[in-house]
Amino acid sequence: MIATHNAHKVSEFQALLAIPGLEVEPLPPGLPDAPETGATFLENAQMKAQFYAEYVSDLVLSDDSGLEVPLLGGEPGIYSARYAGAHGDDVANNQKVIARLHEQGVTQADAAFVCALAVCRNGQLLASVEGRVNGRVFDDVRGQSGFGYDPLFQPEGASRRFGEMSTSEKAQYSHRALAVQLLRQRQKEWLGE
Template sequence: MRKFVIATKNKGKLKEIQEILDGLDFEVVSMEEMGITKDIEESGSTFEENALIKAREVYKACGEIVMADDSGLEVDYLNGAPGIYSSRFAGEGASDEDRNNKLLSLLKDVPFEQRKARFVCVIAVILSDEEYFTVRGTVEGYIGFEPKGDNGFGYDPLFFIPEYNMTAAQMKPSKKHEISHRGKAMRMMLEELKKRLDL
């Protein structure tokens, strides 16, 4: 069975990706399981550039098919911030709670209709030295006034999706995968993989 290496150390993200890829003829492993522990500096200026930087570094180290994603939250009122800095938004070593609190403080007194936001996920896949591709998934919503829900991770407890009248963290994982930025990008990636690898 071919290995499919996920270039992440984020346990929540890894679990989500394994659930989405379940049933494919791949052994899904993390970069750490492949013995790759180095920190990769995301020096790009877009989600696409950062995803490719990560995927290429891990591919160089293992030579297997590698998938990396770069994802984040764009808030219109904050001119697209935190964007590519979503995980570093509240400084190094900050928790999800710290990041959510910072976001809430920046949006203090901002009315609901001006709190429009989207999650973006760009996935890069390196198949060989010559062949790679990227796909982009998004989901639209609003930033709520307080965290709600215990599922998910990151900004999920603040990300309110009007069609479902709940936050991403209040959704069942299966529902979230269906509509999430990562779920959409993963399905696009699967389509592309099937075409390119004849799965």
């Protein structure tokens, strides 16, 4: 179970976690929201995985991910999904990043996308990892692909933003793909193989 109801995240994990015999499903409907009171992406991912592992008998993979802009004091950071107030309002969140860049008198800045992953079963934490990709954020939206801050973020070594990339192209650079790769290296710990 992927600890989310976000269809974009579920489909991205289905593509990235192509392990034979492993079915990737979203959480069942009706579960309460997990607490996200950690100070880091890793703490939040671990909390969510342990929380939902109390409700389902399958492996639970949780992620906590977001954008960090050092010029903005690390914002939006762990508050990435609810940066502008409402959880998951991508347009408002992007507009707030752009406004914050303009407050600093810039049109672009160094940034990093971070993805922490944690796997639990029966409340026991089996593995956790963190992937980070550096790049830049810009003050204009480009592309219709992806979600979140993808239209603002261009990873190092790429000529286009995540929002302009296909899913397979984004996977060559993405923080989530890197975190999954790190998790797959520890597959024996959490999948028992």
